[in-house]
Amino acid sequence: xxxxxxxxxxxxxxxxxxxxxxxxxxxxxxxxxxxxxxxxxxxxxxxxxxxxxxxxxxxxxxxxxxxxxxxxxxxxxxxxxxxxxxxxxxxxxxxxxxxxxxxxxxxxxxxxxxxxxxxxxxxxxxxxxxxxxxxxxxxxxxxxxxxxxxxxxxxxxxxxxxxxxxxxxxxxxxxxxxxxxxxxxxxxxxxxxxxxxxxxxxxxxxxxxxxxxxxxxxxxxxxxxxxxxxxxxxxxxxxxxxxxxxxxxxxxxxxxxxxxxxxxxxxxxxxxxxxxxxxxxxxxxxxxxxxxxxxxxxxxxxxxxxxxxxxxxxxxxxxxxxxxxxxxxxxxxxxxxxxxxxxxxxxxxxxxxxxxxxxxxxxxxxxxxxxxxxxxxxxxxxxxxxxxxxxxxxxxxxxxxxxxxxxxxxxxxxxxxxxxxxxxxxxxxxxxxxxxxxxxxxxxxxxxxxxxxxxxxxxxxxxxxxxxxxxxxxxxxxxxxxxxx
Amino acid sequence: xxxxxxxxxxxxxxxxxxxxxxxxxxxxxxxxxxxxxxxxxxxxxxxxxxxxxxxxxxxxxxxxxxxxxxxxxxxxxxxxxxxxxxxxxxxxxxxxxxxxxxxxxxxxxxxxxxxxxxxxxxxxxxxxxxxxxxxxxxxxxxxxxxxxxxxxxxxxxxxxxxxxxxxxxxxxxxxxxxxxxxxxxxxxxxxxxxxxxxxxxxxxxxxxxxxxxxxxxxxxxxxxxxxxxxxxxxxxxxxxxxxxxxxxxxxxxxxxxxxxxxxxxxxxxxxxxxxxxxxxxxxxxxxxxxxxxxxxxxxxxxxxxxxxxxxxxxxxxxxxxxxxxxxxxxxxxxxxxxxxxxxxxxxxxxxxxxxxxxxxxxxxx
Numbered sequence: 134x135x136x137x138x139x140x141x142x143x144x145x146x147x148x149x150x151x152x153x154x155x156x157x158x159x160x161x162x163x164x165x166x167x168x169x170x171x172x173x174x175x176x177x178x179x180x181x182x183x184x185x186x187x188x189x190x191x192x193x194x195x196x197x198x199x200x201x202x203x204x205x206x207x208x209x210x211x212x213x214x215x216x217x218x219x220x221x222x223x224x225x226x227x228x229x230x231x232x233x234x235x236x237x238x239x240x241x242x243x244x245x246x247x248x249x250x251x252x253x254x255x256x257x258x259x260x261x262x263x264x265x266x267x268x269x270x271x272x273x274x275x276x277x278x279x280x281x282x283x284x285x286x287x288x289x290x291x292x293x294x295x296x297x298x299x300x301x302x303x304x305x306x307x308x309x310x311x312x313x314x315x316x317x318x319x320x321x322x323x324x325x326x327x328x329x330x331x332x333x334x335x336x337x338x339x340x341x342x343x344x345x346x347x348x349x350x351x352x353x354x355x356x357x358x359x360x361x362x363x364x365x366x367x368x369x370x371x372x373x374x375x376x377x378x379x380x381x382x383x384x385x386x387x388x389x390x391x392x393x394x395x396x397x398x399x400x401x402x403x404x405x406x407x408x409x410x411x412x413x414x415x416x417x418x419x420x421x422x423x424x425x426x427x428x429x430x431x432x433x434x435x436x437x438x439x440x441x442x443x444x445x446x447x448x449x450x451x452x453x454x455x456x457x458x459x460x461x462x463x464x465x466x467x468x469x470x471x472x473x474x475x476x477x478x479x480x481x482x483x484x485x486x487x488x489x490x491x492x493x494x495x496x497x498x499x500x501x502x503x504x505x506x507x508x509x510x511x512x513x514x515x516x517x518x519x520x521x522x523x524x525x526x527x528x529x530x531x532x533x534x535x536x537x538x539x540x541x542x543x544x545x546x547x548x549x550x551x552x553x554x555x556x557x558x559x560x561x562x563x564x565x566x567x568x569x570x571x572x573x574x575x576x577x578x579x580x581x582x583x584x585x586x587x588x589x590x591x592x593x594x595x596x597x598x599x600x601x602x603x604x605x606x607x608x609x610x611x612x613x614x615x616x617x618x
Numbered sequence: 619x620x621x622x623x624x625x626x627x628x629x630x631x632x633x634x635x636x637x638x639x640x641x642x643x644x645x646x647x648x649x650x651x652x653x654x655x656x657x658x659x660x661x662x663x664x665x666x667x668x669x670x671x672x673x674x675x676x677x678x679x680x681x682x683x684x685x686x687x688x689x690x691x692x693x694x695x696x697x698x699x700x701x702x703x704x705x706x707x708x709x710x711x712x713x714x715x716x717x718x719x720x721x722x723x724x725x726x727x728x729x730x731x732x733x734x735x736x737x738x739x740x741x742x743x744x745x746x747x748x749x750x751x752x753x754x755x756x757x758x759x760x761x762x763x764x765x766x767x768x769x770x771x772x773x774x775x776x777x778x779x780x781x782x783x784x785x786x787x788x789x790x791x792x793x794x795x796x797x798x799x800x801x802x803x804x805x806x807x808x809x810x811x812x813x814x815x816x817x818x819x820x821x822x823x824x825x826x827x828x829x830x831x832x833x834x835x836x837x838x839x840x841x842x843x844x845x846x847x848x849x850x851x852x853x854x855x856x857x858x859x860x861x862x863x864x865x866x867x868x869x870x871x872x873x874x875x876x877x878x879x880x881x882x883x884x885x886x887x888x889x890x891x892x893x894x895x896x897x898x899x900x901x902x903x904x905x906x907x908x909x910x911x912x913x914x915x916x917x918x919x920x921x922x923x924x925x926x927x928x929x930x931x932x933x934x935x936x937x938x939x940x941x942x943x944x945x946x947x948x949x950x951x952x953x954x955x956x957x958x959x960x961x962x963x964x965x966x967x968x969x970x971x972x973x974x975x976x977x978x979x980x981x982x983x
Contacts (some may be wrong), residue, residue, distance in 0.1 A: 444853035
């Protein structure tokens with residue numbers, strides 16, 4: 134497969150160069166080549182006017198190229214200073230000089246206005262601060278060109294503002310920044326130059342002045358895109374889900390969901406907004422019976438379900454779009470048809486006694502594939518060979534195909550192309566109109582804002598505010614997500 | 619088409635090339651020992667296939683390898699590494715032989731199934747212990763099955779060596795009483811030791827295949843093997859599936875044990891298995907956990923096992939050589955990258971052509 138095909142990209146000093154494209158457009162592949170993680174099959178890379186041959190990230194670092202990955206490469210039990218000097222330790226005859234390390238880190242963070250305490254442990258830091266540490270780590274290694282891969286995915290709106298300030302400061306110092314993103318709004322705000330990629334090719338290079346968001350979206354997707362979900366006002370009915378004072382612990386046995394209460398009614402989409410890591414996954418797990426609850430009540434249609442197994446909950450009308458598709462949503466090695474009946478495989482018509490009925494499974498699969506527009510060659514191909522968008526449509530199809538009364542949708546469009554996002558959003562809205570109750574949990578604030586009828590803001594495991602989506606103030610929600618009262 | 623070719627590479631080519639490479643490494647060892655590999659290998663072949671009764675004897679050794687290979691393979695399919703097949707073989711032999719020498723005077727059609735069921739049940743229960751420990755406490759099955767192996771060896775020698783338990787009267791070496799005549803598996807070829815157990819092992823292959831590929835149990839097992847989190851989120855009970863898989867695996871290993879007793883040994887000493895259960899891990903690996911693949915893999919191991927002593931007799935090359943061959947085969951199977959690399963080297967010219975063609979095509983698209 135060609136992830137990058139005849140790509141030309143010119144990045145200048147003192148510029149923020151945004152690399153805009155959908156998931157799978159080849160942005161990360163390109164940057165992994167620049168960072169020495171992948172080798173190109175043909176073509177050349179010039180740095181400072183000279184052709185360079187990058188065999189590993191070590192070569193890239195030596196040249197002054199730094200990269201902050203989407204998933205941070207930090208060691209949580211170590212301190213900020215230890216993480217930053219890792220691999221380039223200040224040592225005296227093999228003994229690490231921690232005072233000197235801390236001192237160096239302090240100097241660096243003052244110079245670029247990246248405030249962070251070098252003695253703090255990474256595990257104690259917020260995600261935004263961890264990202265600062267990653268940036269400092271790159272600068273400590275002498276980065277002059279800094280690559281930021283989807284840096285805003287895990288930040289609150291306020292933290293994003295802070296990141297933009299840092300990026301501007303770096304550029305003012307004479308450095309170059311490549312800013313990889315799929316979010317249009319950010320590009321217009323932070324970039325000096327924008328290069329749009331689609332299907333491994335550069336579609337064009339422009340500036341925020343020349344191109345407005347709608348133009349960029351069209352370049353990115355290849356057609357006109359609806360930037361908002363069209364939906365009629367909700368007509369909420371009886372209460373379906375009622376959660377009272379729920380307490381759930383995470384894997385480290387810390388309180389992740391803290392006295393949380395919410396309710397979802399028939400025919401409405403209740404959106405949970407919040408920065409990732411504020412208890413979203415634990416909440417979803419607890420509602421589905423995948424994690425035991427410490428205290429509180431979970432009722433569906435007035436019936437307590439806390440003691441039911443996941444199987445019983447699914448049979449009782451709950452549907453789940455898991456927040457992490459590859460981990461929980463699909464079995465990549467199994468076929469599309471098998472995945473479409475993953476939670477419904479062991480009784481008629483899909484099985485008689487213990488024997489699976491492949492004709493029935495196939496017929497059902499073909500029906501869902503058509504209804505949900507899953508693009509594939511054959512229902513027998515493994516799910517791993519589908520694109521991310523089609524995999525996600527498969528998960529949505531499986532859940533909506535069983536006609537649930539309550540859908541718990543965790544990050545329903547993560548890592549999905551714009552076309553599939555539109556499709557999935559439309560499906561969820563049309564099921565809502567038919568009376569489905571939806572609990573949407575997403576860390577994409579735009580998704581929550583455009584899809585929800587009511588919005589609950591999640592902060593440190595609590596719903597800190599419930600607002601009507603109609604006329605909800607983006608900035609206010611951002612502040613609530615960051616813990617302001 | 620591409621999927622078909624990839625299947626051919628991973629399911630047929632990699633094991634086949636691995637076997638050839640394994641023999642090549644063995645040849646180096648033979649040369650190093652100052653013998654002629656060609657002569658050694660032809661003696662091995664003769665001892666395994668062409669000598670009088672050799673083929674029948676090879677099939678006798680193949681029988682436990684088939685059942686044990688299936689046992690390990692079914693575990694692999696659920697993501698479980700059952701190293702305890704040897705121990706389950708022992709426990710299956712013990713429980714089976716107890717029934718087989720205790721019952722008297724019933725027809726074979728009754729006695730054989732009774733003994734088989736007892737053997738399989740013993741193996742299944744024994745393996746379930748490891749399964750339950752994993753499901754309930756997260757104890758890794760590699761550790762628990764290894765430990766349970768030692769327990770089973772000691773349980774076996776205690777029961778077999780202790781008067782009043784399973785020790786037969788008036789025997790010079792400790793062993794159980796002989797099984798009842800009705801429980802003996804009928805001979806297939808007069809004058810050889812080949813017994814009905816071989817047919818039973820052959821029948822087990824399609825049954826296990828059907829179980830894995832066509833039943834809901836197999837579906838559950840594979841889903842859990844590939845992705846436990848997704849299986850759990852889809853409402854499957856991962857713990858129950860693990861226990862069930864271990865039980866099935868143990869039942870097959872127990873079947874191997876009792877078939878060996880009913881067909882070959884007719885009583886049990888405390889060294890009956892002789893490492894079959896450990897070789898079976900190699901069989902399952904070579905078969906890539908495919909039930910059909912277990913057949914040729916088991917045949918290879920049966921042939922090596924059976925031909926080795928004749929090779930030693932004829933050429934003075936130690937029978938331990940087959941351990942070198944087996945081990946290198948497994949190294950090559952476990953590192954398919956080596957085989958892939960060997961093949962890329964040979965296919966290099968074609969690949970270049972393909973690239974050129976694509977680059978010519980590029981501007982027109």
